[in-house]
Amino acid sequence: YPSVRGVDVSRERWFNQAMAQSSGNDYAVADVDRCLPLRDAPVATYATAVRENGETFGAPIGVLGIHFDWEPQAKAVIEGVRLSSEEAQRSRVLLVDARGRVLASSDRRGELTERIEMATEGKRCGVSHSKDGRTTAFHLTPGYETYRGLEWAGVIMQEAAKNADGR
Known part of the structure; x- marks a missing residue:
């Protein structure tokens, strides 16, 4: 460089x-x-x-x-989440910082520009369900060895599965 x-x-x-x-x-x-x-x-x-x-x-x-x-680090984290191919099609996997800014996204949208709201209610991990059937799960990162971390979170936003009739 x-x-x-x-x-x-x-x-x-x-x-x-x-x-x-x-x-x-x-x-x-x-x-x-x-x-x-x-x-x-x-x-x-x-x-x-x-x-x-x-x-x-x-x-x-x-x-x-x-x-x-950052790019290969982010890619390794996002691609390391194990989802079936059906789950992957209806899921968005994210890594967000303490302010909810998207650091990495499985669909590459909003990286370093988008912010998401998470109602953590002071918990380190949790799951919520919206009225439209979306499930959002999160878990704050633990840091590494003696390093306390930056309060980042792994997030999975998943649309409801469709029935056999497409609903």
Whole structure:
């Protein structure tokens, strides 16, 4: 990515959050977003301050930012949901962030632009049924090892199955 060389990212939120961390043990996490210098690719960014003399509490002298290529990660999550071919035809599988923004979608619609409303009622997982027969199930992601996660959720929105007569 030669287009990245010389790009000033000092005004990026993730950069400033990383510089503001109190120690070298801390890091900043940015929302999944498109990165213009990386060919407008969707990326998940983690960043930490580089500190004077490599000391944990040394003065911050710069930032190390890691941009994960989001597309293959999202694809693996969405395609990893096991549905029968009949279920897949009437289902939309989503990964959403804490604000309900669609990060990945099995139909590719609304990625990074659409927001969905979820009535979680403070629960980590649940299911709801609408009057028109749609079932929506969700489960908040647990994080990984000691990392608490970002309150993302896996969501499946599924239309009601049709009877043999098409209803």
